[in-house]
Amino acid sequence: MRVSKYNAEGYYSPTEYEGMKNLLREEYERKRAQRKPIFMPKVFICSPLRGDVYKNILNAKKYCRFAVESGYIPFAPHLFFPRFLSDENEAERQLGIRMGKVFLDDCREIWWFGDTVTEGMQMELDRARHRRLTVRHFTANLEEVKD
Structure with a gap:
């Protein structure tokens, strides 16, 4: 919206002009901040899959939801690849891990959850550290562990 330097009667009015200009700027900044x-x-989500697979899948979904609520786009390969690759077949499992590492390279951070690190998780964490990505550790209750 434009503000005129002249009032309704047509007289030059710099004080009102500056006041209205500042008011409109504040309104714009307030809307922009909202x-x-x-x-x-x-963010790459790293958590166990093997063991209690059903429980671990539910946990991975919870971790992805937490990432979204924190303002991140999550990628959890163990939620995606087992839909068409078998974790029981070692060749397909290794293929899934390798494809997950490709996605890992595009992420800014890796978040790992829980107390235990599985073999697959360790490979992902090693890759992230090698690529100098930010590595963050969270408990299963979504509390960040500070080293």
Whole structure:
């Protein structure tokens, strides 16, 4: 919206002009601050799959939800690849891990959850450290562990 330097009677009015200009600028900044950010960084979700598979899949979904609520785009390969690759077949499992590492390279951070690190998780964490990604550790209750 444009603000005129002249009042309703047509007289030059710099004080009112500056006041209205500042008011409109504040309104614009307030609305801008309320908008959600467009950029959402990608985060790689690292948690166990083997063992109690059903429980671990539910946990991975919970971790992905936590990432979304934190403003990140999550990628959990153990939620995606087992839909068409068998974790029981070692060749397909290794293929899934290798494909997951490709996605890992595009992420800004890796978040690992829980107390135990499985063999597959260790490979992902080693890759992330080698690529100098930010590695964050969370408990199963979604509390960050500070080293």
